[in-house]
Amino acid sequence: MPRPPSNRPRGPKPQRVDADQLLDAAQEVFAREGLRAASLRAIARQAGCDPALIYYHFDSKEAMFTALLDRRFPPVIRELTHLADPSDARPTVLRLWEVLGIYHRHLGGDPGIRSLVRGEIVRGTEGIQELIQGRMAAAATQVRNLLEQGIARGEVRPGLHPLLATFFFVKLHLEILDVLPMVAPRFLNISPEAAVREGERGWLELFWRGIAADPLAPLPPLPDSGSKEFRP
Amino acid sequence: MPRPPSNRPRGPKPQRVDADQLLDAAQEVFAREGLRAASLRAIARQAGCDPALIYYHFDSKEAMFTALLDRRFPPVIRELTHLADPSDARPTVLRLWEVLGIYHRHLGGDPGIRSLVRGEIVRGTEGIQELIQGRMAAAATQVRNLLEQGIARGEVRPGLHPLLATFFFVKLHLEILDVLPMVAPRFLNISPEAAVREGERGWLELFWRGIAADPLAPLPPLPDSGSKEFRP
């Protein structure tokens, strides 16, 4: 039996919810649940509105996800492009350290977007796969440029496969951000934050030793990721 | 209006479906869809039986997943334990190469189980998380032992953090198996199989250069992963 129409007010709540706030909420819920498991109802609850409102601002759940990507990737690509400027004469190892800093700052606090991107690459829908791979290609190209400049300057050993090394460098960094914090308390007996800090430093040292023309040369001091100098 | 009872035979089909066949089907569907998205109906369709039959052999979907893990992990751990035997006097770099071989052989053809394990570690249910981390700990311990033997023999540089290095070594290898094949055709212009082959070789060379006591010493020849010698 259909109950009689309710007497609740049906209009907009005192606080407006715009598309950007919806994306904030989606980011949080995607981070917790993943793309498939995150429900529009949960996103709406997080944003404090009705699920149907999402369809006023976006065409579908998938459109919401691509809008989320469009908000996240451009700044990363912009900073990486600036960092890969050939006129930057700093040691290559320092510039690689800043690559980690850029990823850390832009994606560090958001495990959802990373797991999401990775998950969609490995087994996502075809359309989303191409979208993500396009964004990733732009970022990866800059790191590759940086490595090739290092080879040209004689700092990086020739014979290195720049694209493969880029894949190694970036991919393991994302794993350090993603899964090292989850296993660190159990396996390394340290806090998640310390794990990421030590992990990034250890990874850069190992990676640089692996690609440097002179692997035994001491590393220059690496600024702490929390310090001001780390932010270009 | 409920239609009258059908006249289809209700008994068992000519082909029996036992628990192991159900696990085979589950493995395939989990591989395609992931744990959450894989439906019991899809698994049953893959196995050629009714969804309800799953509940005759397993208590729940989650129990099916843990049964799948119990079928997969023990052989890996057994082989790794054998490889980490301290009386094995082969060069450490060769033994590390065999670690890759073991993972490759046991998990190489099954992206589902890998993505699944990783996904459940990063954001899985609490019970499953502990289950998986327990299995992973047993495998990781053997690799760590191997690295520590390398340090004791003077082949690996002291000052290396063995557990962190283990994390790097194994984790990036899994990424090579998982995502390199997906991006290789687009970024490296090579086939997925060639990408895994070159990726594993390149990774071992870079990693070994990063941890070796003498990083400039030439590597011994690494047997091909397809050859007989690769299988201990």
Place this chain on the structure above:
DNA sequence: CTCATGATTCAACGGTCGTTGAATTAGGTG
């Protein structure tokens, strides 16, 4: 043959999901 038992299917339950159409309200404009 009879019958017990294990294997399998059917149909349904309650729940959640993405999505939609209509109803409703707030705020600005005339």
Place this chain on the structure above:
DNA sequence: CACCTAATTCAACGACCGTTGAATCATGAG
């Protein structure tokens, strides 16, 4: 004030999900 439009909510639809209980069949033992 009246009116229009943009923003928001409600209620529902159909689909699929994990799970269950009862019914059915196959098979082997007595």
